[in-house]
Amino acid sequence: MVDADQTFVIVGGGLAGAKAAETLRAEGFSGRVILICDERDHPYERPPLSKGYLLGKEERDSVFVHEPSWYARNDIELHLGQSVDAVDRAAKTVRLGDDGTLVHYDKLLLVTGAEPRRLDIPGTDLAGVHHLRRLSHAERLKGVLTALGRDNGHIVIAGAGWIGLEVAAAAREYGAEVTVIQSAPTPLHHVLGPELGELFAELHRDHGVRFHFGVRLTEIIGQDGMVLAARTDDGEEHPAHDVLAAIGAAPRVALAEAAGLELADPAQGGGIAVDASLRTSDPDIYAAGDVASFHHPLFGTRLRVEHWANALNGGPAAARAMLGREVTYDRVPYFFSDQYDVGMEYSGWAPPGTYDEVVIRGDAGKRHFIAFWLKEGRVLAGMNVNVWDVTDRIQKLIRERTVVDPEALSDPGVPLESLAP
Structure with missing residues (x-):
């Protein structure tokens, strides 16, 4: 039974967390809702970071899930720029990383998301090496692409997944030169297979993107802290003023792992293992969004889905489950992309x-x-x-x-x- 004296804590300030908080209030929960975000920006949606906002077609404020005043109006206790560094399941507390404050919970939702995988090669400490996951990354990259387009500069993109291709399209629209390095034989090979991957290769070639397939980056060459070129394992050097690492994302499971929660097999994408109601191995802790791995009845396997629709729908589903509603999360995975x-x-x-x-x-x-x-x-x-x-x-x-x-x-x-x- 849920009552007004209970406290629900949400760790993670992305779309899933914000929509979970919204759903708790919409479903009539009158207890405390505490939303803890490790970024200083209010919760925002990530698709615009590689699409409309990166292209300069959408304003910065358009990315936010709710206007800032919404949280106070709905009595959501929003902690921005705060990390959680420990979960004590026995005491039912989370510990804030900045000052060690302990926050009690009756139910806990982990929506800690994912983080970009890093290139483990020499030269990644150079100023022109980028990732794209956060709003601050997009702001920086937007300025970089503007400058590259103005100066006929060159960006090398490691990875031909959705992020890599969307940034390649944006870079070409700004007028930058683009080379994409991909170890697989086609773009999006592990998602679409070779049949449709080749179609996207043709699309980008038609817009002037150069591809180098079947190779990996081995070194980013620089001088005076700036990028000069990127070297691949076939010995070629590709001129570059900037490099984007777009080689995928890893679920942020450290908090869950330290708390002893069951994790999914890395061979199935890793993440926090949850049941059909998005409950973890602890009955008072739930997980949703990019970090959650759930068994999908349609496909007969565990899936960890990193796309917008999973956050949009998973956060509310977890919130309803926390309230004791009957929930079976079996959404068909869905995502979208815009390129040229x-x-x-x-x-x-x-x-x-x-x-x-x-x-x-x-x-x-x-x-x-x-x-x-x-x-x-x-x-x-x-x-x-x-x-x-x-x-x-x-x-x-x-x-x-x-x-x-x-x-x-x-x-x-x-x-x-x-x-x-």
């Missing part, structure tokens, strides 16, 4: 090795199509590229697990809804 004049949405989960066929509906050459990843005739994932208002129908195909006719699936004249009645 191409917008896409992806639903599902189908990394290489999990599917046996890719079906294209539409014209991939004109970048106006839907791609489907199938296993034994069942749709595992779908990606709509410059085709809109089809996400619900794609997700229904995934959820229904109906065996579909690939020929009908590829035919734009056959309504998608007819394939999953």
Whole structure:
């Protein structure tokens, strides 16, 4: 039973944490809600950091989940610029890192997110080496891209995942020269496989991006603290004024691990292991967003999803579970990306090795199509590229697990809804 004397603590000030706090109040919780953020900025959404805000098309204030006054109006005790360095499960307290203050909780939500993976090579201490995870990173990178575009400068991007490609597109729009280094044979190889990865390579080549596949960075060469070039393991040197490390993110599990909470297998993405209601191995502690690993019934495996929709939906789901509601978190993974004049949405989960066929509906050459990843005739994932208002129908195909006719699936004249009645 939840009552007004209880205290719910949320550790992590991203979208998941802010939406969890909002949901607690919307669901009628009248106890204390304490939201602890290690950044000094109010909770914000991350997609604009590599999209609209980075491109200068969105104002800084547009990234925030709520206006600053919202927290006080809703009696959310917001602690900005505060870290938590320990959880005492027996005493049910968290310890603030700055001054050691102990904060009691009745229920605790960990939404500690993820952090960029670092390049473990010489030269990463140079001034022109960047990551993109926080608002402060985006602010800095925005200035860098502006200067590179003005001066015909060159940025090397290590990694051809979503962040790497979105920054590559932004850099080209600013007028900077771009080289992308990727160890896999295509961009987005571990998400889309080679069939669709090559399409994104062609898109970026059409806009002047240079790719170097099958190699890794071994050194960033500099002089007087500034970047001059990036060297790859095939011996080539790539001129650069700046380098962006976009080689993925690691879940921030140190707090949970020190507290003795169960963690997921790193082979399945790591993270804090949670059940269907986003509860951890401690019944009074929950986890959501980038850091949470949950067993997905549709795909029969643990997933840790780092995208916006998972934070948007996972935070509220965890909040309802903390209130004792019946919760089964089984959202179909979803994310979106905008690069140049191409917008896409992806639903599902189908990394290489999990599917046996890719079906294209539409014209991939004109970048106006839907791609489907199938296993034994069942749709595992779908990606709509410059085709809109089809996400619900794609997700229904995934959820229904109906065996579909690939020929009908590829035919734009056959309504998608007819394939999953």
